[in-house]
Amino acid sequence: MSRAEQYLSEALEAFDFGGELVGAVRYGHGHINDTFVVHTQPGEDPCRRFILQRISSAAFKHPEQVMSNIVGVTRYLGGKIAAAGGDPERETMSVWAARDGGSYFTDSEGSAWRCYPFIEGTVCLQRADTPELFAASGYAFGRFQRQLDGYPADTLYETIPHFHDTVDRLRKLKAAVEADSEGRVSEVGPELDFVYKREADCSVALDALARGELPLRVTHNDTKLNNVLIDRESGRGICVIDLDTVMPGLAINDFGDSIRFGANSNEEDEPDQSKVHFDLGLYEVYTAAFLEGAGGALTDAELAYLPWGAKLMTLECGIRFLTDYLEGDHYFHTQRPRQNLDRARTQFKLVQDMEEQWDAMRAAVEKLK
Ligand code: ADP
Ligand code: GN1
Ligand code: MG
Numbered sequence: 001m002s003r004a005e006q007y008l009s010e011a012l013e014a015f016d017f018g019g020e021l022v023g024a025v026r027y028g029h030g031h032i033n034d035t036f037v038v039h040t041q042p043g044e045d046p047c048r049r050f051i052l053q054r055i056s057s058a059a060f061k062h063p064e065q066v067m068s069n070i071v072g073v074t075r076y077l078g079g080k081i082a083a084a085g086g087d088p089e090r091e092t093m094s095v096w097a098a099r100d101g102g103s104y105f106t107d108s109e110g111s112a113w114r115c116y117p118f119i120e121g122t123v124c125l126q127r128a129d130t131p132e133l134f135a136a137s138g139y140a141f142g143r144f145q146r147q148l149d150g151y152p153a154d155t156l157y158e159t160i161p162h163f164h165d166t167v168d169r170l171r172k173l174k175a176a177v178e179a180d181s182e183g184r185v186s187e188v189g190p191e192l193d194f195v196y197k198r199e200a201d202c203s204v205a206l207d208a209l210a211r212g213e214l215p216l217r218v219t220h221n222d223t224k225l226n227n228v229l230i231d232r233e234s235g236r237g238i239c240v241i242d243l244d245t246v247m248p249g250l251a252i253n254d255f256g257d258s259i260r261f262g263a264n265s266n267e268e269d270e271p272d273q274s275k276v277h278f279d280l281g282l283y284e285v286y287t288a289a290f291l292e293g294a295g296g297a298l299t300d301a302e303l304a305y306l307p308w309g310a311k312l313m314t315l316e317c318g319i320r321f322l323t324d325y326l327e328g329d330h331y332f333h334t335q336r337p338r339q340n341l342d343r344a345r346t347q348f349k350l351v352q353d354m355e356e357q358w359d360a361m362r363a364a365v366e367k368l369k
Helices: 003-014 063-083 131-147 166-179 189-197 199-210 251-262 280-294 300-327 339-356 358-368
Strands: 020-026 034-041 048-054 112-117 217-219 228-231 237-240 247-249
Touching: 003 020, 003 034, 003 048, 003 112, 063 112, 063 131, 131 217, 131 228, 131 237, 131 251, 131 280, 166 189, 166 199, 166 300, 189 199, 189 300, 189 339, 199 300, 217 251, 247 251, 251 280, 251 300, 280 300, 280 358, 300 339, 300 358, 339 358
Parallel strands: none
Antiparallel strands: 020 034, 034 048, 048 112, 217 247, 228 237
């Protein structure tokens, strides 16, 4: 039994779900937290579901800061959505407080658990089955950024320091190579060469930020397709979820992380990288939808750097998967050996494809702006 299952019953006790508990099972495909869906039966009323999550202590050292950000952001979004005539119960997450009134519960081992009402009538996709669905996620992430435009950024904690600091990610990879704690470095020579050849690229976005060319905004920072819920009936992206990393950041990174995951012709962990291709058509579709969702908020410099966002988020994610592989797979959940290595390799294949299609990536943005 994993650690999360061991402490699940304590967590279930800590929340009042407003009905009889029917059961709780593992749920979803997130790489970070331990997620369960809880079924309850409130009297004669229909069954009600909740999401119960053990927050990853490998990723988040200060769960109280994570929850402070999430409570603040979801309340703010709820107000905006209501004012615009939307449905805050479906269009934003909301925190379901613990019995003691707090936004999370700490189990006897010290892990933090939090709960959200399950947003019904939605699907969460692991792959974009159609370009329209990928566009729906782009619109939702663009809109999310626009909705948070006026949010007081200085009240947000940095939940993972240096999260999208690609230079720091490279530094950490080098430290993992130096330590070689699992004896895996000898397996990854070509991957390390690939990354080291691109060392100068790692600072491109950060340098543009330091020069004042790119603005700091309130961003999501983890804009995978499976971090948006799509309305089952309309096919529209209605709710952005996984708000653990909402922090000041770069718009181009939110754009880029979606491209990294969604404009891949195959799975993120495909073991045969010859089957992995960057899909320029999907990139174009996403770009149009993201810009529409952002409602003209992006500056000319941000538009010009969008291709860099895509390439850097992909390179950085490959660096992170590779680092975790070398360190023994402690950060990202894995289901099989070498999965993080396959994930790293797919990212590097995508980077290579992007480099080959760089001019077309730039031209696509030019055409759309
Ligand atoms: P992780 O950080 O591990 O990726 P997420 O917060 O993304 O965790 O949650 C994992 C999965 O749980 C999501 O991809 C989605 O399928 C599901 N999920 C999370 N919150 C909700 C919610 N409020 N309603 C419905 N499904 C949800
Ligand atoms: C993680 O939490 P999840 O599965 O949505 C990770 C992202 C990576 C992604 C790679 C907090 O996203 O940064 O890009 O895996 N989240 C965190 O699939 O590290
Ligand atoms: Mg997630």
